[in-house]
Ligand code: FES
């Protein structure tokens with residue numbers, strides 16, 4: 001438990017590179033919040049059940065997947081790229097379709113679960129661009145919300161899915177000609 | 179300024195589905211949770227908690243912890259015995275209530291698993307937590323008192339020096355109160371009697387944001403951030419408990435991540451952090467883990483309910499007799515003793531009953547304290563009466579909706595004085611129920627039920643009915659006083675009109691998810707003719723909002739919203755005088771229509787609020803005796819409660835082979851009076867229904883026989899995920915409250931009150947052919963399966 005032993009960790013978070021020496025036991029979520037000042041990511045439990053701490057993580061140039069940042073050590077994030085709720089909107093501040101849909105459809109009340117819920121939904125829609133209600137419910141079952149009863153969250157994810165498919169379709173036509 | 183500028187928002191914000199102003203930062207992570215606060219020089223606090231439910235503390239040695247790296251201070255209850263006092267109970271419901279001392283840090287004894295025993299203050303969180311291991315505590319374990327019924331018979335004592343576990347006995351008797359007749363007479367004359375015992379299991383509020391508190395001791399001027407529902411009440415108690423003068427204390431509730439009553443408390447941790455900051459003279463932060471939260475944040479419900487209904491053979495209720503045993507936990511919480519008493523007025527619900535008696539015994543056990551949890555007393559009462567009504571319908575061979583209809587107050591009978599002595603101002607139970615039956619396809623589902631029964635389908639269908647009312651808008655101060663509550667129930671609002679016509683509103687409510695910033699902006703927009711965007715709502719900081727009684731009991735709109743309307747109307751009255759002066763007419767000739775002050779008969783001659791605000795700011799030409807301000811304050815103290823009501827219907831599919839329950843259809847029709855923002859109202863209903871379903875099917879706080887909390891994390895305490903909940907059909911009827919100018923009633927708790935009996939009634943209804951007439955919550959597959967086996971065997 002000596003705090004003298006530290007390991008160098010380099011991680012890209014929301015487009016900026018951070019290089020720090022961290023204790024091997026440090027959780028990614030604590031590294032994000034306490035060292036990097038990324039306090040948009042929050043902690044709701046200590047058993048990896050609530051999903052409040054969810055971020056997207058992947059290789060710097062590849063796909064990112066949602067992970068619970070309380071179940072990843074900071075040292076495991078070395079060399080990866082992480083997107084938190086703070087980096088999800090475009091550089092111009094334009095909201096991601098999922099963020100926009102959460103706002104439009106009142107999918108949050110206290111908002112504590114919201115960062116994790118939004119990032120899980122982003123990942124869900126990447127894997128399954130047209131999920132059924134049951135698939136959304138199952139796909140978000142690792143994220144707990146105590147306020148909303150989930151109904152508006154489901155609606156928001158459905159609405160974002162439609163918006164994202166529309167955006168994708170708008171990009172495709174030049175290539176997909178019939 | 180020649181042309182009249184039409185205001186951006188004419189009337190019509192109230193009732194609109196405005197998207198919330200709060201969302202912008204919550205969906206982008208630019209949030210202000212208490213745990214996000216980092217002050218220069220701030221230290222971190224960790225708490226050592228009792229592993230025992232009951233023990234004598236033989237010794238605590240914190241010195242080894244003080245020698246750990248990074249540790250600044252470590253102390254136990256004995257070290258602060260002189261100053262720490264006792265945590266408050268603001269609702270001693272009887273004159274002779276037994277109210278044991280509750281030190282924030284245990285001193286001499288621990289009386290529940292998780293009670294705080296010692297504290298480390300260190301440079302960072304890890305150092306503080308690590309150093310806890312170095313603290314040496316010797317306990318002499320005692321036999322804990324855990325079983326509620328046994329505790330009520332004083333079989334073992336939680337506080338031996340008190341000589342009893344019974345904190346209080348509180349009785350309401352309609353014969354004595356003069357609000358009705360004697361239940362004994364009703365019992366003697368009864369053609370039909372139904373007796374039931376229902377168990378309200380212990381729940382954990384489980385707000386998603388763990389509690390957190392930061393105390394900056396400054397130079398004797400304390401600034402405290404806390405994840406609390408009650409910054410104003412907390413400030414008063416900090417002053418009373420620490421001796422630091424109130425004006426030297428500022429309490430801030432920044433973004434707060436849910437509460438549901440669970441953050442309506444003055445907590446040991448808030449006091450401990452205060453004393454720690456006082457000792458080390460540096461800012462101190464404590465953020466609980468989920469595990470700490472489950473152990474130490476107050477629990478809810480936990481009652482044994484004995485209810486007797488008497489009726490005539492045609493189903494007319496003649497009496498309700500209720501005996502409660504309510505688990506207080508090891509001590510009394512802030513309003514804990516009053517929680518079951520709030521239910522005392524609700525067992526008669528929407529029914530006309532001539533005789534009613536209620537008796538509640540508050541009992542100590544070696545468990546975490548109980549206190550308010552969403553609905554606080556009213557869900558418990560509604561559960562008992564609505565379960566009993568379904569059981570009575572079964573006994574009489576009547577349809578449960580018809581039994582209720584026979585007994586409920588008719589729309590034309592309002593205002594109606596109930597047997598519990600409350601005056602219901604308004605309601606239309608037929609309208610709400612008819613709408614719900616329609617949306618639900620009640621007849622169709624009954625036919626489906628019959629088909630499954632006839633064919634012996636292993637999956638049976640049940641229909642559960644719950645018609646409820648509740649008392650909201652806590653509360654008329656005079657009534658609270660009569661019930662021995664220490665504080666009042668008014669709410670306050672201030673409106674400041676800035677020179678450019680923008681408006682700042684200060685509210686005494688303290689939202690933590692309810693969307694007050696949005697709803698209050700809508701109210702102000704309509705009242706003052708300003709744009710929704712031009713209103714800023716300030717709350718949750720005793721420096722800007724010095725006066726208020728905070729958010730709980732579905733009170734914010736019904737009390738705080740009304741205070742806001744009254745403040746706006748005072749502003750309007752002031753602006754009217756200025757506008758009249760500007761338009762060179764008498765104030766009596768001015769009317770406020772279309773969002774502007776207009777000369778009666780010449781509506782094109784008009785001034786907006788902004789026009790008058792600038793005239794007041796310049797103050798070059800004000801009428802004599804007119805102050806150079808449009809600002810106004812108002813405090814509203816309701817004369818009575820408000821009474822939302824509604825009908826919830828649930829259809830369940832019960833797999834008789836596995837005991838698995840699926841909610842097949844859920845319809846909620848609520849009447850919350852006038853609606854300011856239908857999106858927010860719908861969201862509150864969704865969340866409330868989800869929590870009520872969770873009580874029916876999923877959640878229970880469980881202690882083992884040694885008093886160890888077994889459900890100490892989200893692994894064991896299973897709050898439902900999206901995959902566990904159904905789609906809800908929600909709708910409304912709208913019977914405006916007559917008791918306030920907005921016509922509003924309150925919605926925060928309705929869903930949680932109505933849904934639990936609807937679900938359990940549906941499960942029991944599915945299984946009546948199997949001889950099942952009750953299942954103790956939560957109705958897990960195992961319990962349902964056992965009930966089927968037991969019922970079938972009998
Ligand atoms: S904080 Fe709960 S899953 Fe990570």
Ligand code: FES
Nearest residue numbers: 109113145146147
């Ligand atoms: S919005 Fe409060 S926990 Fe989800």
